[in-house]
Amino acid sequence: MLTDEELRRVDAWWRAANYLSVGQIYLRANPLLREPLRREDIKPRLMGHWGTSPGLNFCYVHLNRAIRAHDLDMIYVMGPGHGGPAAVANAWLEGTYSEIYPHVSQDAVGMARLFRQFSYPGGIPSHVAPETPGSIHEGGELGYSLAHAYGAAFDNPGLIVACIVGDGEAETGPLATSWHSTKFLDPVNDGGVLPILHLNGYKIANPTVLARIPENKLVALLEGYGHRPILVSGDDPAMMHRAMAAAVDEAIGQITAIQHQAREAGATGRLRWPMIVLRTPKGWTGPKEVDGLPVEGTWRAHQVPLTGVRENPAHLAQLETWLQSYRPEELFDAEGRPVADVLAPPPTGDRRMSANPHANGGLLLRDLELPDFRGYAIAVDKPGTTFTEPTRTLGEFLRDVISANPETFRVTGPDETASNRLSAVFEATDRVWQADIRDTDEHLGPHGQVMEVLSEHLCEGWLEGYLLTGRHGLFNSYEAFIHFVDSMFNQHA
Numbered sequence: 001m002l003t004d005e006e007l008r009r010v011d012a013w014w015r016a017a018n019y020l021s022v023g024q025i026y027l028r029a030n031p032l033l034r035e036p037l038r039r040e041d042i043k044p045r046l047m048g049h050w051g052t053s054p055g056l057n058f059c060y061v062h063l064n065r066a067i068r069a070h071d072l073d074m075i076y077v078m079g080p081g082h083g084g085p086a087a088v089a090n091a092w093l094e095g096t097y098s099e100i101y102p103h104v105s106q107d108a109v110g111m112a113r114l115f116r117q118f119s120y121p122g123g124i125p126s127h128v129a130p131e132t133p134g135s136i137h138e139g140g141e142l143g144y145s146l147a148h149a150y151g152a153a154f155d156n157p158g159l160i161v162a163c164i165v166g167d168g169e170a171e172t173g174p175l176a177t178s179w180h181s182t183k184f185l186d187p188v189n190d191g192g193v194l195p196i197l198h199l200n201g202y203k204i205a206n207p208t209v210l211a212r213i214p215e216n217k218l219v220a221l222l223e224g225y226g227h228r229p230i231l232v233s234g235d236d237p238a239m240m241h242r243a244m245a246a247a248v249d250e251a252i253g254q255i256t257a258i259q260h261q262a263r264e265a266g267a268t269g270r271l272r273w274p275m276i277v278l279r280t281p282k283g284w285t286g287p288k289e290v291d292g293l294p295v296e297g298t299w300r301a302h303q304v305p306l307t308g309v310r311e312n313p314a315h316l317a318q319l320e321t322w323l324q325s326y327r328p329e330e331l332f333d334a335e336g337r338p339v340a341d342v343l344a345p346p347p348t349g350d351r352r353m354s355a356n357p358h359a360n361g362g363l364l365l366r367d368l369e370l371p372d373f374r375g376y377a378i379a380v381d382k383p384g385t386t387f388t389e390p391t392r393t394l395g396e397f398l399r400d401v402i403s404a405n406p407e408t409f410r411v412t413g414p415d416e417t418a419s420n421r422l423s424a425v426f427e428a429t430d431r432v433w434q435a436d437i438r439d440t441d442e443h444l445g446p447h448g449q450v451m452e453v454l455s456e457h458l459c460e461g462w463l464e465g466y467l468l469t470g471r472h473g474l475f476n477s478y479e480a481f482i483h484f485v486d487s488m489f490n491q492h493a
Helices: 006-026 053-070 084-092 096-100 108-118 145-153 173-183 215-225 237-264 313-324 392-406 423-427 455-470 480-492
Strands: 073-077 161-165 190-199 228-231 273-279 410-414 449-451 472-475
Touching: 006 053, 006 084, 006 108, 006 237, 006 313, 053 073, 053 161, 053 190, 053 237, 053 273, 073 145, 084 096, 084 108, 084 410, 096 455, 108 173, 145 161, 173 455, 173 472, 190 237, 215 228, 215 273, 215 423, 228 237, 237 273, 392 410, 392 423, 392 480, 410 455, 455 472, 455 480
Parallel strands: 073 161, 161 190, 190 273, 228 273, 410 449, 410 472
Antiparallel strands: none
């Protein structure tokens, strides 16, 4: 439970991150509002997404508090990757951004550069790009966040991956399938995944499905997928901070208990992993109305709530009031540096989510131990007289790769490992499977390095998360079906 002092500090971080998120969307000068806001301080073209950003910031600070409280090794996957302002804001507050990009210093000069570069020529994208510290997920083509989160957790038994699933993203096929990843997560050898389904109610111009169905139906759906939902709902910041802190602590406790029972007591059977369902207004803490129309809590908050700021003095004044509502004079000192209260919640060093090595897989990448390929050569004494299947030979090679690299190599595929003639891998490993196993099943087990599910998107997403956290693997599929993930692979590349 949050103490009053912790509540004050958590709220200070949240206000600071919200302020920095709004500043990135709108400002190119006057970052701390030390002078009255002028039209010249506003970017000539406004780009970015405000609606999801306060929710992303809210989750970030509460995960930070939990990392410190429980000494967690945790990374953060933002499904709504269009909430790029939030990711950048939190990395800057943690100091990681300035460490990697020294010209964006943690002071007023750096803040001005932070704001100006966002979605600006020669600057950074409006989405969570590969350049964003702590990010392994871009979030442009939606649907892959949860698959990436599970891929990162596989063979990382000490890691917890928090994954924010936007309720718009939750309408996609790949994300809907990704909930089944609970049947493939090995509590002994893998890490934990904490999904946070963020119901802010709207997409660009329409309501979201999961935010509009009765809560008991939503809970039943998620329980059927194998989760134990913890509900947090409201709009009063103090109440929500206390509720979210309790929910995160409860979820971490459940993950730890499941892993302990499996690792120490050998417990088996169908598991119900915790998740959080977070319901907040879209564009929380932003303008409630603009030109007489409701904004906060509606689809109008999705992108840029105030669009005519340079041309409309009323909008300019409203923007200034909005920014001042976060009380920046309490959050940043005379030099523009975050004050001590703001810097209290996050962990330090590699425990910062924006600096965690698992979120920069190149830091952890190690070469595979590979057998000599010449040992798998097929003798061809005379042309046209030898018959063989190249992929069957490849299967023998992969079998030995898995044997030599049992914690850093996985094979994924949509039920085609055998039909692609790679069956030799089952001499070294099973297909991992946490659901029921029957006597007639072959090569299914609670532990394994082969993963099969009839969704190319999920196979690809698992492997992407696995690769982006410093490991290796193979995704195999028929040539006719591999095109299902063309655009997904392009985004990954």
